[in-house]
Amino acid sequence: MSPVTDFLPPSLLTASGRKRRRSQEAAEEDEPANTLPSAADDTDKHSVGFYLNRLAGLGVPDLTTPASHLSLCISLSDIFSDGTFYGCQAARRVWMAQQGIDRVPAHFPGIVDALLANYITDYTDAFLFERCPSLYQATGRLLFLSGDSAGAVAAQAAWMRAHLGELADRTAIVRLTGLFRAPDPETDTPSSVAGGGVHHSKFMLLHLADGRLRLVIHTANDIEYDWVHKCQGVFVHDLCLAPAACSAPPGTMGHGLVRYLSAYVQAARASMQSARPRLVSAGGAAALRDGMSVFVRLVQRADFRALAHMHVVASVPGWHAMREAQPAPFGYPALATLVGTAALRQRSPATRLIIQCSSLSSADMSASVSSAGAAAAGPWFTRQFLAALMPAAATASVHLMWPTVEQVRSSLEGYHSGIGLLASAKVFTDRPSLSLPAYLTAWNAEWSHRQRIMPHIKTIAACRGDNGECDYCYLGSANATPAAWGALQRQGQSLRCMNWELGVLWVSAAGDYSTNAPLLWHARDAPRGPPDPTDRRSYRLLPLPYDTAEAALARYRRGRDQPWVSDRLELLPDAAEDAVNYAGGGVSGRPK
Template structure:
């Protein structure tokens, strides 16, 4: 009989019988945080720490102190009498919440080693929103919430067991170089992608036995597998989710402005937990499961199982997705319906109490994207009747077509691109068709320049896609959406039909930030990042916006 099962039987035979466990073979080098591991093996060095009058991690232990503190949080409640940590003359039980140890009656956050990704993540809390570094702009390398792809593989986040990359374009050679830089080149990797690099399959099959892959072919010729999601599972079966705007190749991570959200650690739930356990207040877990299930692929099954068994209770953002097909209100599958419904349920704007008061319409909506689709012959055909209907929602109003809300769009002009770090090549991430633009010249009245001088990012073109609603004083946000979805019917959903259905052609994914779920009335924004004030929401471009001049023309490829 398996030793662990035998011990469980012995434990069930009589509570008075003392269970003898073997010492963990890794000794003080053990990095595990899995409760089942602590049930199976003794860890004398941790037990000794729990018996101390005041917990102090010795400097001579081989791992980072944060590892031992997290292990103590797991081990403490598992011991029969739930030992306490004594500090300052009083006894306080260890709290099992991640990254927190209570001592002396107050909560102390574990401080990660400076320079690690865990330290950056703690500094970026509670929003966990990051931008990519731009090597051509050295100032961006100094900002607190700028990262590289290899930062996502930093061991401070956990010992990687396997990972899933869902994306549009993947340069497998570049991607494997990033994993190899962290000595993770042989770890199991699953990739789902929508655009094939030359001889990509042949390369994987010949040289990468650890990589499982699937090309997601869209049924609709105008559809695109455009979502950008990463799931990273660690040795203790906890996981983190990344929702990004970046493809997985060199230029996207070095030449263009990108955004990404990184989840907190989602720990493994107890074995007897159900799929509905560990849900976040925003329903993030069920939305992610619905999205993964839509693929209906055998290689995704294990990832669905990982997500089912993970605790997402600390996630504060909403996952918004689009998947091909016809979708209706109150059902997942389209940005148009989901964003509009979230805003009508959770977005609060100041009421108009008099002729001089702000009122909801004084808060302007900004859409910023890297590509524009075919929008029709007039603003009323889709832009205002469908997209703005969704973006203009709030608790004090019903969703209405052709809202009177102000809509401004940020899209780089020809001058923006020509002044970029790489001249015309800077516009490689901006696939707006000149033919389409000529058919909708009315759209130019909505356009504004790309300008991000505050963060030294003006000369790097934006592949990031963001949507938000800004106060008249330009200092607050009512909400913020980071997504892969550009301004197009394929991504958001077509015109709303008589039965309220919309047709989606593409796969998209984003995260919606709503102040209510961060215990705030509005998000405070600033032109520069302030690492010391964690209540300042990271915002990339400059306000007020800069309108197109009379001779300006949007960059078209």
């Protein structure tokens, strides 16, 4: 029996299941061996827990750094199987000492509780349980949060009831929406809904049986297409669990994560008290409240000291007060507060701010900030988002990385890969949006072997010079849109966020010589020794799929390069000799 079927109860090995597993075993023989470093190695000393998704099925080779031979690619199955993800040897030694062991166990300890949250989901054996069979053996609670349609969530819930046996009684899937629900053809009429907003966060919490809490924040929808055919980013880190809860100091990653998870509990309670729930689907509020409370308590027990220079950046649907002494704890003001210490204000003209996402939506529409007041009137992208991240005194150049029509057409999947790259043509042509084209930079991913793989990853990186040094890096679910990051309303007194979003931020210790905090470097330009022989600080590697060197950041060529849009018919045949119209309804509601 294969390692996959070892996890499955005999009653679940149906004929169709046996057939799928035989196919999977055959496919696994053709795939390269798992290149994750073994627990005894010291090869992960430069890791920050940032990986790219493995694309072996597409013939894309894994990445390793020449400096440390560190694997920079993992698959979804890796997250639910053997291996430890500490990012540094010190954290691993702490955990091993707490467990009274001298080496990491060779076998996956199993899952006690698991929380998986996403936008578009397939939580059945057609996808998730097929690749992550250890979920079948969970001894505690399984909680799934989805932003998918009511029909899709209902179908997944029915599958769980029919196939999980006794585990189904400890399993819940809850459908969440944004502040304003998007119309659902099954339950809503156009007049009953105002605006849009979705549960867009993509993260996991796995409580392992050996006393670890595995935190995963990533960019892929939980569907096969996203994990296998798109360029994605994954942060994963194992946290030690203390016997009792402790209070994380404000400003730390633990404090931010508890605050974000607690917002789900608050939304559930508000929904239970409201005659017309707006954030949680009917019948799911109690399951959300009870289940999320379990994971809040687990995070309160987690040791985040190894992640001292990392932060959670989140958005929660609602109106958040903007006070001068205390900015909003969510959205782009929270990001601006955290990166304000990264010394971007004092950098030279060689500093580059690279914003890369998979949806622009109404990113630069003036209507999105019409009530923000004179101080922020005008396009959201420039007057609010960029102004917060790059004060007027800064001299950094801004690059909005977005694939061209030709890059999508010539990708491995042709126009089909444009699904998930959402931007209306008027974002680039309307008069309020004329600032966007000036920032456009083509997708470049030659170094990561992903030039012909279209991105679904979302990042923001501040880099300087051509030596690969980074001031900070964001990886998460948020696209460059006001729905994701928030927009000022009520004359600038409130920030309105519409989506649930979650990301992680790495901040370099550049310029701070009072600590031994690590420096951040692009893995493409990993130094072979200490960046500064007189500096005792170590460095950590960021496997950004694109090159951050000035020469590699190619601006759109006037009259030759056109940005990919999701509402226009492309007439030239693509790599598959197809001329496909992905306009309007062709991409509406698809992964983003």
